[in-house]
Amino acid sequence: MKFRYSESVPKRTDNPTAAILKAAADPQVISFGGGLPAPELFPVAEMKAACDRVFDHNGQQVLQYAETLGYPKLRRQIVDMMQKRGVQTDVPNVAVVTGSQQAIDLVGRMLINPGDIVLTEDPTYLAAIDVFKTYGAHLVGVEMDEAGMRPEALAQALERYPETKFIYTIPNFQNPTGRTMTADRRAQIVKLAAQAQVPLVEDDPYGAIRYAGTNLPPLKHYDQDGTVISISSFSKILAPGLRMGWLVAEQSFMEKFVQLKQNADLHTDNLTQYIVADFLDNVDLDQHIKKITDVYRHRAELMLSQIDQYFPASVRHSQPEGGMFIWVEVPGTDADELLKVCLKNNVAFVPGSAFFAGKVQPGTFRLNFSNMDDEQIRTGIQRMAKAIQTVLA
Structure with missing residues (x-):
């Protein structure tokens, strides 16, 4: 064939x-x-206990179809987690996704038409490169150093490509370099994106795993007008096999996002969402x-x-x-x-x-x-x- x-x-x-x-x-x-x-x-033991409690108390409910944007209780817990990280948001602005990889894919599908310009750190996460190219993006690498993406290089790229669809960055312990963007640069980069009216996609699967230096607020913390789409995951702080992540964005974006999420899989696995929510209730995550x-x-x-x-x-x-x-x-x-x-x-x-x-x-x-x-x-x-x-x- x-x-x-x-x-x-x-x-x-x-x-x-x-x-x-x-x-x-x-x-x-x-x-x-x-x-x-x-x-x-x-x-493992804590997850097994959470699973048993979920089936004991919500067995039929967790095996049924659910809301596209996710289990409301888990979304509220994510709101609390984001607030601890310095981001003020609310449940309507949070979507539970099937791993942060799905969020990257859906954002690409929402924003990219063939030939569109996407700016990324260079180097950057190889699976994000593959996703963006799949939708026909022309990727333009932005120079980085030990302090992350260079604002001067980003400003030059935005001036050269004013039609840029979005900027993709991994500010914490970047994949592949392990580098961390400084606080000053975070504020500068959000400001540059907002001035250019270009969305900024923040991919932060590793941010909670800090063992040196000082905690820094996410890029979303500096966002004043909905410029930043923030993505994170439970894969590195619980387990990747759960395939559980989340996305935070302004309301107008979420209204479109819910439609594509529904087309992709109706909703993220309902049982796993309940298990993670129960885990967060009963285990000291910190x-x-x-x-x-x-x-x-x-x-x-x-x-x-x-x-x-x-x-x-x-x-x-x-x-x-x-x-x-x-x-x-x-x-x-x-x-x-x-x-x-x-x-x-x-x-x-x-x-x-x-x-x-x-x-x-x-x-x-x-x-x-x-x-x-x-x-x-x-x-x-x-x-x-x-x-x-x-x-x-």
Whole structure:
């Protein structure tokens, strides 16, 4: 059968995300590739207890169809969570989504026509790149440094592309670099977007996982006129298999969003929403997040110390204050070729080429530390060091 695919279906046959997951599934390979939380930190017993309570008290209700924007109680709990983060909002402005990835997809579907300009940090989240390209966007990368997206570079891009549909940014512990946008830049970038009348999509799945530095308010905190569409997730603070995230936006946007959400899946899984809501009622979420951050702090510090000890002195890396990733730059190498050598030595990472909207910076790659124990981190980094020495030689 010859299928006549739509223009939204990717033309390429390679799949970086699938390759990452495949490498992570091989027990012989120490994979620093996937953005996987530590499974030993999943609150299994607490989730089971929540599930039992939900079925005992709301069994029939949770198995029925539900509201498109989500379980009202859970949305109220999300409002409370956002207020603790410095964002004043209300239930009508909150939608529960099937993982933050669905929110990225629906925002792309709502705003992008083929050929539209979308500005992103460069580098940025590879699955967001894929989504935006699927809808026909022309991606323009905006330069960033250790303090996040550069306001001067954003201003220049907005001047050059006044028809920009939206700006996409990950301000906290960015994927792939692990960098965090400073408070001053957050305010400046929101102001620039508002002045240009360009929506700003804030993707914040990692913000709660901070183990160094000072908590910073989300971009939505600085929003005075509905410029910012804020997206977040329970995947990193509870478990990714729940597929539970949320979106916060102004009312006129939500009126359109609900229609596309309904077309996509009617509503996010009702049972899981009730379970998460019950969990939040009965478990100290802050204490649970502290357990996660304590483990991730240790693993990040261990990986950084191993990189500093075994990698060549010319290698540069980011210094994350939270999240799950370290960005590495090895001058004089091709990261795709380096990966081939690493795989022969049973260690994996994600080459930087997958993350750039614009020109690829050679010799860059992303490492994930959250899903590996101490011995795997030590062994894996030492294997990588040998591979780097081989390629450089």
